[in-house]
Amino acid sequence: MSLERRAALCRPPSFFGLRKGPALSNFLPGELDAIARQIQTPFYAYSAQMIRDRIASLHGAFRGLDVRICYAVKANSNIAILQLMAQHGVGADIVSLGEMQRSLKAGIPAERIVFSGVGKTADEIDAALSAGVWRFNVESADELHLLQHRAQSRGVCARAAVRINPDVDARTHAKISTGKAENKFGVSIDEARRWFAECAALDHVQLDGLHAHIGSQILDLEPFRQALQRVEAFRRELVQSGHAIASVDIGGGLGVTYRPGGDMPVDIADYASLVRATFAGFKGTLALEPGRWLVAEAGVLVTRAIRVKHGTDRQFLVVDAAMNDLLRPSLYDAWHEIVPMHGRNEPDVAYDVVGPVCETGDTFAQGRVLARCEAGDLLMIAGAGAYGASMGSTYNSRPLPPEVLLDDGRYAIIRRRQTITEMMAGEQFPQAWHET
């Protein structure tokens, strides 16, 4: 993009008022404005450069270690985002066949894919075995035996890691905490110990890995320290009893800044030092499964104000994005920065920012102080690159919004807006009735 055009698109720095957080520095409001005029709102926009920067800092922090980064596909599963990962040597952590197909389609080689999740079915295991994924992160004894059975009937050997539930408190939202004993994920160290003791009987499973993932949006090094120390102590114990451990997968969970000045994410260098120190005695491969940290701050949801509704004791700013587009506020009470892009110098107003869906939970923010908005104004909802589009639904029969990738002053549509016809595709009136 020419300098003149970039300058024209760049409004003065005061444009964002004082509320501009780090997550927004990758987006020029003029660019988003221009895109909004082309493709309408709401839409997701992602900064390719910011994702590349995150990948590079992760690689940098772990330089010299035998590390595989397996991006947690569920955070943002658009194939163009996965292609960016593939282009930079990043693999995938998948939890379904759909995620496997996306990853392979985007060019992530099967040997860089790990398969996690408590509900892997026989069909999924078969497909992953035939694709040749790197390893299965096994979460129950039943799954371990199914894996043995499926591998045996295919005449192959499945590589597996046991997902340990280290019983630590990740100090995050209950709905994204996965490493406490009461959570459905992984098995206790006692159970894992029995698996290793009995694994000689499983002649089609090579159980030589450990895995732990304790939760998401973790802003504190301490839970990681506790979990990793438990995993490493267990690894040493296993090695003492003669088991070879080829890989340790330390999961994802690194938190990001949703609230500038409020959330203080873990410094990636500190995290890497912790990992280096904890696993100093380990000679195998370390795997990392970051999702949110790679993409959350690289994405915004752009929406337009439909109207301002004056309630009895509050002002509702009704926007054209809704909980079906971005579920996090409704599901996790998540806080997202909301930035009006009108650029006018307006007095502050406290708004309940709500979508059009018929649910009280369809609320992006309550009592949020913003420069006064009016119908037609564009707003961006920041920190929407992870668990945004990938959690989207068509609830209230609202078609899925488009996604665009911004790179070097240009943009590409990486998912076009779903049409209403596409939304109904697959549904039909009963044409044939089958005997049950």
Ligand SMILES: *Cc1c(COP(=O)(O)O)cnc(C)c1O
């Ligand atoms: C969701 C998930 C991740 C990614 O978590 P983030 O908090 O997005 O980094 C990693 N591993 C597993 C097994 C997961 O379920």
